[in-house]
Amino acid sequence: MMKRVEVAAGVIFRRDGRFLLGQRAPDTFYAGYWEFPGGKVEPGESPADALIRELDEELGIRVQGVRPWITREHRYEHAHVRLHFFEVAEWEGELHDHVHSALSWERVEAPEVGPMLPANGPILKALRLPRWMGITHAAEIGVQRQLAQLDAALAGGLRLVQVREPGMPMPELRAFAGEVVKRAHACGASVVVNGSVELAAEVGADGVHLPAAQLGALARRPELEWVGASCHTRAELERAAELGLDYAVLGAVQPTATHPGQPVLGWERFAELVRGLPMPVLALGGLRQNDVECARTAGAHGIAAIRASWDQS
Numbered sequence: 001m002m003k004r005v006e007v008a009a010g011v012i013f014r015r016d017g018r019f020l021l022g023q024r025a026p027d028t029f030y031a032g033y034w035e036f037p038g039g040k041v042e043p044g045e046s047p048a049d050a051l052i053r054e055l056d057e058e059l060g061i062r063v064q065g066v067r068p069w070i071t072r073e074h075r076y077e078h079a080h081v082r083l084h085f086f087e088v089a090e091w092e093g094e095l096h097d098h099v100h101s102a103l104s105w106e107r108v109e110a111p112e113v114g115p116m117l118p119a120n121g122p123i124l125k126a127l128r129l130p131r132w133m134g135i136t137h138a139a140e141i142g143v144q145r146q147l148a149q150l151d152a153a154l155a156g157g158l159r160l161v162q163v164r165e166p167g168m169p170m171p172e173l174r175a176f177a178g179e180v181v182k183r184a185h186a187c188g189a190s191v192v193v194n195g196s197v198e199l200a201a202e203v204g205a206d207g208v209h210l211p212a213a214q215l216g217a218l219a220r221r222p223e224l225e226w227v228g229a230s231c232h233t234r235a236e237l238e239r240a241a242e243l244g245l246d247y248a249v250l251g252a253v254q255p256t257a258t259h260p261g262q263p264v265l266g267w268e269r270f271a272e273l274v275r276g277l278p279m280p281v282l283a284l285g286g287l288r289q290n291d292v293e294c295a296r297t298a299g300a301h302g303i304a305a306i307r308a309s310w311d312q313s
């Protein structure tokens with residue numbers, strides 16, 4: 001059996017939101033392929049420390065802090081690697097590359113260089129997942145009011161909407177979901193429909209969001225672009241990973257108006273639960289815009305919210 005090699009890699013962001021890729025040099029495996037800067041973890045080192053060292057050695061930049069993001073394993077012909085990806089938002093110094101043939105700053109929506117190292121396809125997809133998910137509650141506030149708030153939120157930059165309307169009768173739900181898709185797509189935003197692959201496909205949504213109870217029953221990942229799930233436990237998160245889902249939503253982190261009295265996780269437990277997962281996780285439950293920093297420090301990709309997505313609009 002091939003020994004597993006631990007690797008730390010960084011998604012280094014620039015102020016304009018672009019991230020850095022490097023092209024592998026001629027004398028390496030997969031020469032000419034593109035990768036995230038980073039390298040092997042040395043004995044006794046944590047992956048975070050290894051990344052800080054590698055970015056100094058490879059690129060000459062000093063990193064103030066790294067945020068855990070996702071972890072993926074891949075078996076190459078030459079090695080079985082476990083890649084610990086971190087986000088690097090705070091760094092200083094001028095880039096002086098010592099190891100790559102070229103560097104390129106790419107847009108998360110559509111990276112242009114290629115080919116990428118084979119392990120990195122899912123990483124680029126994860127980067128495309130918006131950092132904020134707005135969850136609808138039209139059954140509570142009324143369809144017209146929800147649609148008006150949706151328009152305002154889309155104009156304000158919302159790029160991912162989950163249609164979640166337990167209790168709304170089917171003909172009304174179909175019409176509402178179709179309207180959300182139409183308005184979201186006009187603004188370049190994506191829509192996932194809670195609970196029904198059929199309805200998601202019927203209204204032209206981009207994906208489906210599975211309630212935790214559906215995770216156990218599902219034999220394989222439905223074939224839609226985005227498939228995610230609501231999770232509350234490590235076992236549910238691992239099931240979501242096993243099915244190859246694109247993201248999970250984990251909560252409740254804090255007390256919420258929707259589920260009063262429900263036990264809450266807090267950020268420490270959240271961080272423990274998401275450690276080492278191969279897909280991005282959005283934090284849910286009583287969170288607002290000013291919780292984004294805490295969420296990302298705890299390993300969240302971003303935030304999913306009902307109230308905070310619509311209130312300010």
Ligand SMILES: Nc1nc2c([nH]c(=O)n2[C@H]2C[C@H](O)[C@@H](COP(=O)(O)OP(=O)(O)OP(=O)(O)O)O2)c(=O)[nH]1
Pocket residue numbers: 007008009028029034035036037038039040074076079081083117118119120
């Ligand atoms: N740095 C980095 N490595 C990646 C990414 N994706 C991916 O599969 N890998 C793999 C390629 C390598 O097998 C390993 C990185 O190790 P490395 O860069 O220190 O080593 P290497 O194989 O280029 O060369 P060497 O040190 O063994 O001579 O992880 C990525 O995005 N960034």
